[in-house]
Amino acid sequence: MRPTRARELVAAAVVVGVLAYVLLAFTYRDLPRFPRTAPLSLLIVGLAEAQTAAITRRRLQGRPGTRPILPLTVARLAALAKASSLAGAALMGAWAALLGYALPRLDEFGTADTDAVTAGLGVAAALVLLVSGLLLERVCRVPKS
Secondary structure (H helix, E strand, C coil): CCCCCHHHHHHHHHHHHHHHHHHHHHHHHHCCCCCCCCCHHHHHHHHHHHHHHHHHHHHHHCCCCCCCCCHHHHHHHHHHHHHHHHHHHHHHHHHHHHHHHHHHHCCCCCCHHHHHHHHHHHHHHHHHHHHHHHHHHHHCCCCCC
């Protein structure tokens, strides 16, 4: 498995962002207000993954008070990290599309101001997921001899 490349993450964010923006252009009038807690799940998963990265690093280094970690578990964590960084990039593109659509239309729609705040929180939460996925992936790399 190759390390995640920045261009893959940027491509996912751009493709999903453009698709979400086009979808919003056609359906935003009919959508209800986005709940303020919508990005909370991303934030929780991102923070849990960052904690997993810290624990995994300690276990791989063999620090006192930790149990050794199985190589298969490290491989599974690496796959999780790769998937979550890609998901974080894609969701960041979607939240950025909502932010880019709602901000210029604050006077046009009554829900645009709250949706813009929610979208900003969503971008931040997706960034936490993206960074924690990359961090976990880095922890799971095989050290160079």
